[in-house]
Amino acid sequence: xxxxxxxxxxxxxxxxxxxxxxxxxxxxxxxxxxxxxxxxxxxxxxxxxxxxxxxxxxxxxxxxxxxxxxxxxxxxxxxxxxxxxxxxxxxxxxxxxxxxxxxxxxxxxxxxxxxxxxxxxxxxxxxxxxxxxxxxxxxxxxxxxxxxxxxxxxxxxxxxxxxxxxxxxxxxxxxxxxxxxxxxxxxxxxxxxxxxxxxxxxxxxxxxxxxxxxxxxxxxxxxxxxxxxxxxxxxxxxxxxxxxxxxxxxxxxxxxxxxxxxxxxxxxxxxxxxxxxxxxxxxxxxxxxxxxxxxxxxxxxxxxxxxxxxxxxxxxxxx
Amino acid sequence: xxxxxxxxxxxxxxxxxxxxxxxxxxxxxxxxxxxxxxxxxxxxxxxxxxxxxxxxxxxxxxxxxxxxxxxxxxxxxxxxxxxxxxxxxxxxxxxxxxxxxxxxxxxxxxxxxxxxxxxxxxxxxxxxxxxxxxxxxxxxxxxxxxxxxxxxxxxxxxxxxxxxxxxxxxxxxxxxxxxxxxxxxxxxxxxxxxxxxxxxxxxxxxxxxxxxxxxxxxxxxxxxxxxxxxxxxxxxxxxxxxxxxxxxxxxxxxxxxxxxxxxxxxxxxxxxxxxxxxxxxxxxxxxxxxxxxxxxxxxxxxxxxxxxxx
Numbered sequence: 001x002x003x004x005x006x007x008x009x010x011x012x013x014x015x016x017x018x019x020x021x022x023x024x025x026x027x028x029x030x031x032x033x034x035x036x037x038x039x040x041x042x043x044x045x046x047x048x049x050x051x052x053x054x055x056x057x058x059x060x061x062x063x064x065x066x067x068x069x070x071x072x073x074x075x076x077x078x079x080x081x082x083x084x085x086x087x088x089x090x091x092x093x094x095x096x097x098x099x100x101x102x103x104x105x106x107x108x109x110x111x112x113x114x115x116x117x118x119x120x121x122x123x124x125x126x127x128x129x130x131x132x133x134x135x136x137x138x139x140x141x142x143x144x145x146x147x148x149x150x151x152x153x154x155x156x157x158x159x160x161x162x163x164x165x166x167x168x169x170x171x172x173x174x175x176x177x178x179x180x181x182x183x184x185x186x187x188x189x190x191x192x193x194x195x196x197x198x199x200x201x202x203x204x205x206x207x208x209x210x211x212x213x214x215x216x217x218x219x220x221x222x223x224x225x226x227x228x229x230x231x232x233x234x235x236x237x238x239x240x241x242x243x244x245x246x247x248x249x250x251x252x253x254x255x256x257x258x259x260x261x262x263x264x265x266x267x268x269x270x271x272x273x274x275x276x277x278x279x280x281x282x283x284x285x286x287x288x289x290x291x292x293x294x295x296x297x298x299x300x301x302x303x304x305x306x307x308x309x310x311x312x313x314x315x316x317x318x319x
Numbered sequence: 320x321x322x323x324x325x326x327x328x329x330x331x332x333x334x335x336x337x338x339x340x341x342x343x344x345x346x347x348x349x350x351x352x353x354x355x356x357x358x359x360x361x362x363x364x365x366x367x368x369x370x371x372x373x374x375x376x377x378x379x380x381x382x383x384x385x386x387x388x389x390x391x392x393x394x395x396x397x398x399x400x401x402x403x404x405x406x407x408x409x410x411x412x413x414x415x416x417x418x419x420x421x422x423x424x425x426x427x428x429x430x431x432x433x434x435x436x437x438x439x440x441x442x443x444x445x446x447x448x449x450x451x452x453x454x455x456x457x458x459x460x461x462x463x464x465x466x467x468x469x470x471x472x473x474x475x476x477x478x479x480x481x482x483x484x485x486x487x488x489x490x491x492x493x494x495x496x497x498x499x500x501x502x503x504x505x506x507x508x509x510x511x512x513x514x515x516x517x518x519x520x521x522x523x524x525x526x527x528x529x530x531x532x533x534x535x536x537x538x539x540x541x542x543x544x545x546x547x548x549x550x551x552x553x554x555x556x557x558x559x560x561x562x563x564x565x566x567x568x569x570x571x572x573x574x575x576x577x578x579x580x581x582x583x584x585x586x587x588x589x590x591x592x593x594x595x596x597x598x599x600x601x602x603x604x605x606x607x608x609x610x611x612x613x614x615x616x617x618x619x620x621x622x623x624x625x626x627x628x629x
Contacts, residue, residue, distance in 0.1 A: 018458050026467075030474035135356070138617075142610035144561050146568045146584065147602040150591055154599075158592045250460065257465030261565060265588075275466055276569055279473045291470055294463035302461055 001310070008306045012299050019295045020073065024066050027288055078289035083281050088289040092271055096293070099270030103259050105190050110197025117198075118205025119237060122213065133202060140199025145258045149192045149265035156188065163188055167268045189266045193258050204247045208240035242313045249305030253298050343623075347546075350622035357618020360611035367608055371417035378411055383576065394596050401596040403586065413601055416578040421608070423494055423579070424560035430498025431559075432552050435505025436544075440536055442506065443513025453510070459503045465565065471496050472571045485574055493572065497562050505551050512544045546623035550616055557612035564605050580605045 060068075072078070078088035121130040157165040164185045173179050212218065213236060221231045260272030267273065271290050278286035351357060385407065394401045400409035442452035472492065479488035516522065517540065525539050564581025566572040568588075573579050575586065580601040587597030 015458060015461055019462060022458075022462065023467075026471060026474065138356075138613055139606075139610060142557065142613050143606050144564055144568075144581075144602070144609075146565065146588075147598075147606060150584070150588060150598050150602065154591055154595050158595070253460075253462065253464045256463055257565070260465055260469075261568065264569060272466075275469065279469055279571065287470055287473070291463065291466050294466045295461075298461050298463050 012303050016299050079285035081286050082283045088285050095271045095274050106193035109194030110201050113198035114201030114205050118202045121206045122209030137199045137202045145192050145261045152188045167266045189262045189268050192262050204244045208243050212236050212240050245309050249302050252301045347622040351618050354618035356614045360614030364611035374414040400600040412578040416580050420579045423563045424556040426494040427497035427559040428552050428555040431501040435502035436509050439506035439509025443510035456503050456506050464500050469571050497559050516540050550620045554616040557609040
């Protein structure tokens with residue numbers, strides 16, 4: 001097992017390198033001059049500009065700059081924000097926990113809804129419940145997350161006035177009341193992503209269960225006298241979840257995309273909101289840093305999915 | 320799948336005689352019609368597409384006529400979708416915006432399908448290319464798509480706008496970027512099909528009579544891959560429309576004078592407490608379009624699945 005994980009880790013490194021190269025090429029091809037701040041200022045003479053350029057290493061060939069940039073990125077030196085002059089890594093470190101919390105809880109909610117519903121839907125195929133669940137799931141992943149978010153705001157904040165409109169990032173949890181407030185303001189962002197996840201996952205669970213239900217091992221399990229419950233949960237569900245894990249891994253970039261939208265609507269101070277805000281402000285170091293962190297996250301979660309896959313499926317040889 | 324075996328037993332007799340000559344597409348249509356939700360989707364989508372194509376000629380209110388005295392009106396007979404803060408008719412804007420949204424979806428998918436089919440076919444047919452091309456596919460699959468899209472559009476928007484004009488430039492760029500970042504699923508699918516099909520006897524026969532590789536790929540294998548690609552393409556159009564509206568919603572899509580559905584939502588989102596209609600109607604347009612497309616995709620998948628038999 002340890003060796004399998006080590007091998008996966010080794011495969012993840014070239015992937016990350018390639019992704020960093022893609023990001024670097026895109027950033028360096030961009031027509032926006034990193035010195036554009038000075039460009040507009042006529043008091044800066046050309047030779048001074050040239051000196052700054054040299055001191056920033058901008059006169060070196062592309063591959064040298066890439067290696068230097070990558071070295072800095074790996075050390076966690078993402079540079080400083082143009083706007084606030086705070087190190088980018090600090091900005092990201094401040095906000096990453098919020099994003100991970102929203103995405104993580106939303107995934108949990110999604111899985112908790114999807115597994116039982118997908119299971120019942122498959123076992124009682126074409127029943128009323130199956131039809132309703134399938135239709136609702138279809139509606140779930142056809143609704144853009146920003147629209148779900150706005151609908152929730154219209155219903156729960158504007159009309160019913162139950163939940164706060166905007167996420168208060170200064171809220172400190174000190175007692176029960178503030179904890180309650182935190183829960184209240186987290187409900188909508190998590191619900192938006194969680195329901196989307198639930199819709200996608202329900203479809204996966206249902207179709208994988210349907211693939212497995214008619215197989216021979218299920219009949220064997222029944223014929224040796226196992227209770228139906230054990231057959232379904234212990235045998236069919238467990239085997240069906242293996243491919244579901246892969247499908248979840250493939251969907252991770254989409255989920256992080258959804259997190260950007262959700263954070264934007266509810267003003268949750270996560271790295272997605274930071275990305276959109278920095279883009280609006282033209283704050284390139286922050287944009288590059290956040291993009292890099294998103295890539296690392298995607299690769300990392302793919303890695304976790306690979307490991308989970310091995311845990312769930314004993315047929316995978318770790319050689 | 321439990322019933323497949325039973326269904327495959329000859330249903331023949333009377334019914335087979337009454338039915339017209341069979342072809343793949345006629346059979347598929349026969350199957351498709353039995354998928355109730357897919358038919359509902361087909362009608363809804365046809366209605367929406369027709370409305371965006373013909374609508375602006377029937378609903379002739381201007382999309383850019385500013386009249387502050389008529390701002391933020393709720394839905395009425397005169398303005399079925401209401402008006403925005405500048406008093407512009409939202410139905411007219413939604414109709415013309417829908418054209419762009421749907422055009423973006425179709426064009427982006429065309430790019431994604433072409434790229435994906437080409438890469439998948441090459442990887443599946445030529446063993447030498449398989450490993451490098453699949454590495455490339457895996458790499459693209461682990462890119463953070465939405466953040467990357469945002470950054471690319473942010474960085475290159477102004478250059479393209481200057482080079483090709485605000486409308487064409489942004490349209491081409493959004494279509495190209497969505498297309499180039501979404502071919503991977505199709506490539507995997509096509510590759511898997513090619514891998515299994517190239518072992519089949521009919522390909523061997525084609526090779527035996529001396530057909531060159533390209534002819535085998537295009538004439539013999541590709542037609543057999545068409546139906547899963549069609550399903551993927553259908554669902555892809557929905558996905559691309561969603562992506563475009565997400566970009567517009569984040570303020571990085573089309574400029575305000577080109578009101579795509581996502582852009583209308585973006586403009587309306589700050590007014591949801593006292594003018595919810597502004598965001599609701601464009602949102603419903605996106606939702607209904609994507610939902611219909613997904614239902615159609617599901618129906619097509621069932622209809623084109625050869626394992627379903629009759």
